[in-house]
Amino acid sequence: MLGALDPNDTIAAVASPPGPAARGIVRLSGPAAWSIVLGSFLPEHESPPPRRAETRRGSLRVDGLRPLLPVMLALWPAPRTYTGQDVVEVHLVGSPPVLSQVLSHCLTRGARPAQPGEFTLRAFLSGRIDLTRAEAVLGVIEAANPAQLDAALEQLAGGLSGPILAWRDRLLDLVAHLEANLDFTEEPDVDPLGRAALAEELDRSAADLQAIARRLDDRDRPEGYPRVVLVGPPNAGKSRLFNALLGRDCAIVSPQAGTTRDYLTALWDCDGLTVELVDTAGIEPAGDAIARQAQTFRADQARRADLLLDCRSAETDKPGDAGIASSQPVVRVWTKCDLADLDPDDTGSAERLPTSAVTGAGLEELRVAIARRLRGQDFEGSLPVGTAARCRGSLLNAEAAVRSAAESLLAGGGDELIVFDLRLALEEMGKVVGAVVTDDILDRIFRRFCIGK
Ligand SMILES: Nc1nc2c(ncn2[C@@H]2O[C@H](COP(=O)(O)OP(=O)(O)OP(=O)(O)O)[C@@H](O)[C@H]2O)c(=O)[nH]1
Ligand SMILES: [Mg+2]
Structure with missing residues (x-):
């Protein structure tokens, strides 16, 4: 249990992202943090331990490493630090084996490995941040x-x-x-x-x-992402549009009406917003047991949608058709525009965004329209x-x-x-x-x- 970890231990960890990088950081927090690092530090200019936050340049003599390591130390004295304790960061070349050598050097001198989140836990325990902020760090x-x-x-x-x-x-x-x-x-x-x-x-x-x-x-958002659900009659081109938006073939597409039975979901980057895109079965009167199940899935997905994409085929559907009636936010779409001549003055076509999954026409506009609607619903303000x-x-x-x-x-x-x-x-x-x-x-x-x- 993290809550049972002793906050008086001095903890250490590599604090830079994993993998090679120009610069890496080893961070220590706790009563012995400074002495552990300063004990092996040869400063460029000799001076007593600072009383305020300060950086120092010099080199570190590390067990198991022959040459001295050029480092920059950032020293923060307690209590005005993130964890409320003495904190030191060793900034050095971001080579993973060197970083791990420096870390074990600190561990053999009295630090123990930090558990995930333990620095932030200390910040919280010392009253530096409250729980919602701790969770925001995680966010x-x-x-x-x-x-x-x-x-x-x-x-x-x-x-x-x-x-x-x-x-x-x-x-x-x-x-x-x-x-x-x-x-x-x-x-x-x-x-x-x-x-x-x-x-x-x-x-x-x-x-x-x-x-x-x-x-x-x-x-x-229980799953963390707004859900955009494609709905419409069978054969309207929902699955092909789903694939075209994602840029890969996930859903089966065929000229046979009633192809999609299960629903499919995929994460999709929609103009900077991560969205869960959902393809569903075509809306039709339920027939056999499988069709009934498909309709139940579809209705359930539609109900849980943050935004519906109401798809009608420009090839077969009439411009006057209002489309699905729903109290939920809807973006209305013409599919298969490459197969039809849409009159731009026709109000029916003006209310529906013309797209073609075959030529790619209108897909960018659709992406922008979806993102704008979702942003209007304040998904940007969603909590972590x-x-x-x-x-x-x-x-x-x-x-x-x-x-x-x-x-x-x-x-x-x-x-x-x-x-x-x-x-x-x-x-x-x-x-x-x-x-x-x-x-x-x-x-x-x-x-x-x-x-x-
Ligand atoms: N020319 C053209 N054909 C399309 C377009 N979109 C879909 N189609 C074709 O229309 C047929 C039906 O497409 P689907 O994507 O399977 O339709 P659906 O709405 O998922 O159908 P169900 O799963 O049966 O409800 C397929 O033959 C597609 O290739 C389009 O933009 N242009
Ligand atoms: Mg389909």
């Missing part, structure tokens, strides 16, 4: 595209924790106030007006908490996967506890009951901002980090 490391990276960076800046912290502070004040009453007065605070105002304020807090939870609900799900439950629990406190207040319940509920709410909010943390949460978050972060 930055794992971000699959620029949009996710933006979201992770925003979260790293405290986007999520700010409003929640503000509420937590208000609740803390309230609890302090009520507890003072418990301690110092025999009679409960019986000012009915004051209690009604307090109850109203609590109701407002509960509504705010619910709103934040709901916002997370909207923004959380997992954060929203983890926070939502706690926010809803906090909301329920605050509402229960408000009810007790109005019903004239004792202050003990109210304080009890508010404490519950605080604990739940604490789970979000990391003030109260179970080992389980720590472990779940930090074991996903890579070593050296």
Whole structure:
């Protein structure tokens, strides 16, 4: 368990990405970090250990390496460092065998290998960052595209924790106030007006908490990517368009109607957004058991879509046809335009993007249209996967506890009951901002980090 790791050990790890590079970094954090490195360091200019963050040039005498290694040291004194401890980074040539030699040199001098995420865990334990920020660091490391990276960076800046912290502070004040009453007065605070105002304020807090939870609900992508689902009549050219967009042949294409039965999914880079693209069976009245199953799959995928691509064949379908009716966002597409002359003045064709999977015409426009629609739905603001799900439950629990406190207040319940509920709410909010943390949460978050972060 990461939560059980001793934060007083000095830890070390290669902190640069794996593989050869111009420069590599070995990072140490802990009480002995500086002495371990400085003990083998020959500086260009002799000077005492710095009292502020500083870099030093010189060479390192490393066990098992004959020549002295030219290095640059970055030294940060505790407590104003990322981990809250003494930190040192050894910057040197990015050769993997040399880096591993330097690391083992440090390990034989008293450091132990850092577990994945352990540097960030220390940052969290020392109160330098809260849990949402810790997870955002992970988001930055794992971000699959620029949009996710933006979201992770925003979260790293405290986007999520700010409003929640503000509420937590208000609740803390309230609890302090009520507890003072418990301690110092025999009679409960019986000012009915004051209690009604307090109850109203609590109701407002509960509504705010619910709103934040709901916002997370909207923004959380269980799989992390917006889903774009191709739908339309059999033979409309969905599978061929699916292949053309992906740039490889995954789906079976044939002139026979009813070719696609299962649904297919593939990750697709759509104008900088990573999207899960889904091909489905053509919409038709269900026939035999297989066709029924195909329709169930299709309906289920369509329901879970963030955006539907409604495909009609320009060869066979009429321009006036409105296409599928759906409350979900839809981009309407003409397929097989190479087989038909579309009149650009025809309103029907203007509302549908003309494409051809054979000539590639219109595919770029389609890509841009899809990305624009998804960005309009704020997928760029999606939280790093997992954060929203983890926070939502706690926010809803906090909301329920605050509402229960408000009810007790109005019903004239004792202050003990109210304080009890508010404490519950605080604990739940604490789970979000990391003030109260179970080992389980720590472990779940930090074991996903890579070593050296
Ligand atoms: N000329 C031309 N033919 C196309 C185009 N797109 C699809 N086709 C042809 O239309 C036929 C049906 O294409 P599919 O992609 O299998 O159609 P589908 O919508 O997936 O059909 P189901 O899976 O049966 O629902 C195939 O013969 C394709 O080669 C296109 O843009 N131009
Ligand atoms: Mg198909």
